[in-house]
Amino acid sequence: xxxxxxxxxxxxxxxxxxxxxxxxxxxxxxxxxxxxxxxxxxxxxxxxxxxxxxxxxxxxxxxxxxxxxxxxxxxxxxxxxxxxxxxxxxxxxxxxxxxxxxxxxxxxxxxxxxxxxxxxxxxxxxxxxxxxxxxxxxxxxxxxxxxxxxxxxxxxxxxxxxxxxxxxxxxxxxxxxxxxxxxxxxxxxxxxxxxxxxxxxxxxxx
Amino acid sequence: xxxxxxxxxxxxxxxxxxxxxxxxxxxxxxxxxxxxxxxxxxxxxxxxxxxxxxxxxxxxxxxxxxxxxxxxxxxxxxxxxxxxxxxxxxxxxxxxxxxxxxxxxxxxxxxxxxxxxxxxxxxxxxxxxxxxxxxxxxxxxxxxxxxxxxxxxxxxxxxxxxxxxxxxxxxxxxxxxxxxxxxxxxxxxxxxxxxxxxxxxxxxxxxxxxxxxxxxxxxxxxxxxxxxxxxxxxxxxxxxxxxxxx
Numbered sequence: 001x002x003x004x005x006x007x008x009x010x011x012x013x014x015x016x017x018x019x020x021x022x023x024x025x026x027x028x029x030x031x032x033x034x035x036x037x038x039x040x041x042x043x044x045x046x047x048x049x050x051x052x053x054x055x056x057x058x059x060x061x062x063x064x065x066x067x068x069x070x071x072x073x074x075x076x077x078x079x080x081x082x083x084x085x086x087x088x089x090x091x092x093x094x095x096x097x098x099x100x101x102x103x104x105x106x107x108x109x110x111x112x113x114x115x116x117x118x119x120x121x122x123x124x125x126x127x128x129x130x131x132x133x134x135x136x137x138x139x140x141x142x143x144x145x146x147x148x149x150x151x152x153x154x155x156x157x158x159x160x161x162x163x164x165x166x167x168x169x170x171x172x173x174x175x176x177x178x179x180x181x182x183x184x185x186x187x188x189x190x191x192x193x194x195x196x197x198x199x200x201x202x203x204x205x206x
Numbered sequence: 207x208x209x210x211x212x213x214x215x216x217x218x219x220x221x222x223x224x225x226x227x228x229x230x231x232x233x234x235x236x237x238x239x240x241x242x243x244x245x246x247x248x249x250x251x252x253x254x255x256x257x258x259x260x261x262x263x264x265x266x267x268x269x270x271x272x273x274x275x276x277x278x279x280x281x282x283x284x285x286x287x288x289x290x291x292x293x294x295x296x297x298x299x300x301x302x303x304x305x306x307x308x309x310x311x312x313x314x315x316x317x318x319x320x321x322x323x324x325x326x327x328x329x330x331x332x333x334x335x336x337x338x339x340x341x342x343x344x345x346x347x348x349x350x351x352x353x354x355x356x357x358x359x360x361x362x363x364x365x366x367x368x369x370x371x372x373x374x375x376x377x378x379x380x381x382x383x384x385x386x387x388x389x390x391x392x393x394x395x396x397x398x399x400x401x402x403x404x405x406x407x408x409x410x411x412x413x414x415x416x417x418x419x420x421x422x423x424x425x426x427x428x429x430x431x432x433x434x435x436x437x438x439x440x441x442x443x444x445x446x447x448x449x450x451x452x
Contacts, residue, residue, distance in 0.1 A: 111297025114260055114370075115311050115360075116286030129301045204301045205346045 005179065009164070013183050016160035019153060020146045020187075023082050027089030028139055034090075035097025035135075036123065049095060056091045060149045063087065064156045081150070081158035088149050089142035096138025100131030133203040140195040147188040151180060161187075210274070211235035212368060212400040213259055217268030219424075220254050228254045230424045231268070238367075239398040243411035245446065246421030252404045255421070256370050259402065260289045272368065287311055290361030290369035290399070294376045296353045298345040304330070304356055305341030311364040329359040332393065351382035358390070362397070371403045375410065387413045408432075408446050420446060 038045040058066070063084045067074045073083045104127050112122045128135075154162030161180040168176030213236040220229040229251040236242050244252040257263040258270045261282040269276045272285060298307050306313075308329055309322040317325070327337040333355040345353055354374060361369055375383045387410055394401065394414075405411050411418045412432035420428040420435065420443055428435055428443045435443055 105295075105297070107293060107295030107297040108299060110262070111291070111293060111295075112299075114262060114286055114289075114291035114293070114297075116283045116289075116314065118283055121314065126299060130299075205344050206300055 001179070009161075009179055009183060012159055012161050012163050012180075013187070015158075016147070016150055016162075016184065016187065019078070019081055019085060019150050019158065019160055020143060023085030023150075024089050024139065024143050024146055026082070026086045027093050027142055030086070031090050031093030031138075032097050032135060035094045036101065038094070038098050039101045039127075040119075045098060049091075049098070052091045052094055055087045060084070060088070060152045061155060064152055068156060076157045078153075078158045080156055081153035081160075085146050085150055085153070089146055092138040092141040092145070093135070094138075096141075097131065097135050100134030100138075101127045103134065104130045130204050133199045136195060136199040136202060140192060140199060143191045143195060144188050147184060147191060151184055210238060211271075212238040212240075212273060213402065214271040215255065215258070215268070216271065218255070218258055218265045218270050219267030220251075220258065220263055221266040228424055229258075229265075232426055233268075234419055234426060234429065236400055236402060238400050240417065241394055241399075241401040241403060241415045243403045243405055243415035243418045244421055245405055245408060245411045245418055246427075247406065250421040251424040252421045253372055254424075256372055256402060256404050259368075259370055260286050260291055262286075287315060287364060288366045288368065290363075290366045292354075292357045292361045292369070292371040292374040294373040296345075296357040298353055298356060298360070300345050302344075303341065304335070304343050304345065304348070305337065307345065307356060308341075308360045308363055310360065315364055325363060329362055330356075332362075333359045334389065335359075350378055351386060354378060354386060355389075358393075362399075367400060369399045369401045371401065373404055373406065376405070376407075383410070390414050408449065 034048070038048055055063075064080065067080045067084055068076060074080050108126060108130070109122065112126050117125065150160050151162035151165055153160050154166050161184045164180030165177050168174065168178075168180065215232045215234040218229065218232045219227060221227045228249075232251075232255055234242075244255060246252045254263060258265050258277065259272060261277045261280060264278060269278065271277070272280065272289070277285060298304075299310070302310070305323075305326050309326045312322045312325055326341060330337040330340055335352060335355055340348075340352075340356075345356070348356065357374065361371075375386050378386065391414060403411070403414050405414075408418075415432075417429065417431055418435055419426055422442045428438055428440060430438075436447060438444070438447075
């Protein structure tokens with residue numbers, strides 16, 4: 001492998017990480033409050049989770065394509081890729097937030113309310129800490145999936161490790177495909193292990 | 207018992223959204239410093255009655271007065287912070303140490319850290335769990351009986367005048383249960399809190415309470431000391447007495 005290619009791999013890996021980090025950050029910032037809202041308004045839970053789930057089923061290449069002509073968020077490049085990746089990250093985060101909070105032992109919730117906690121205190125002091133590991137498991141899934149999906153971002157000019165994969169496909173060069181696929185796989189495994197370790201540390205003792 | 211009623215059920219009823227009445231026309235006055243046991247089968251309405259007192263439920267008929275004021279006129283958060291609450295499942299927060307569990311209401315009330323610590327030490331001592339050994343542990347490291355003691359300490363933390371106990375010792379083995387009943391009695395002899403103690407065990411009711419209120423089908427069936435109930439002829443009362451004697 002030429003030093004030029006290595007340098008290029010390093011650059012695109014960096015862009016790949018930034019794409020995923022920003023989009024998962026936004027998905028978490030939207031998804032956790034949305035999930036909390038759904039636990040307070042259970043009637044909204046099914047339609048909202050259904051809608052978020054439908055987004056998940058759109059093939060990623062198609063979603064990128066659909067977004068290109070959309071004004072403000074669309075176009076060719078990084079912004080569109082961030083929007084699409086955020087959409088993909090949303091479902092696991094929202095769903096796990098709902099599941100995690102709903103999974104808090106009702107006796108613990110009743111004790112908290114009986115002690116005179118406000119809804120907000122119950123959320124911040126009891127429900128969120130106890131649900132944290134489940135919520136983080138959602139972030140972990142979103143991140144791992146996001147690292148894979150982000151390879152498609154190269155198709156709309158957002159860069160990332162997909163650049164080598166598309167180039168390799170066009171050139172029928174397996175080594176070029178691997179130059180993108182291998183670092184992407186390593187990133188996914190690394191993210192999985194790292195977030196998984198934090199998740200275990202947050203798991204409440206029982 | 208003397209003094210003003212501290213808790214008063216005045217024709218209190220509770221009906222679920224579908225229309226079914228869980229509690230009907232309950233009138234009962236609990237004097238200040240008195241321990242009253244509410245006893246009855248599952249579904250007799252005793253837990254519902256208890257939850258009306260700390261406004262976890264709001265009566266659909268009549269009212270419940272605490273300290274002379276209807277629960278609906280209280281800020282529910284204030285009312286609950288002044289009312290100790292112990293439940294069968296204990297409900298200790300698994301992510302908080304024993305010390306922080308016990309000190310939670312004082313913490314919510316904004317007590318200074320030093321005062322909370324002193325209070326936690328005092329309370330753990332009171333329920334026989336020396337703070338030096340136990341304050342730093344977590345709920346999962348304790349036995350069922352120890353957890354329930356922590357539950358009682360937590361309910362007493364902010365020195366509430368009223369304590370509600372919902373089958374607090376129901377999940378414990380008979381020996382630990384008897385031990386805790388005796389300790390509760392000892393605590394009450396010193397603290398003289400107004401207490402409502404829900405149970406389904408007549409012997410427990412007789413041990414811990416000054417008077418016993420027997421509930422059935424959402425209504426109060428009989429009220430009196432255990433000696434008075436023993437002389438009762440109502441078949442439901444007899445059934446409970448005989449089950450308790452078995």
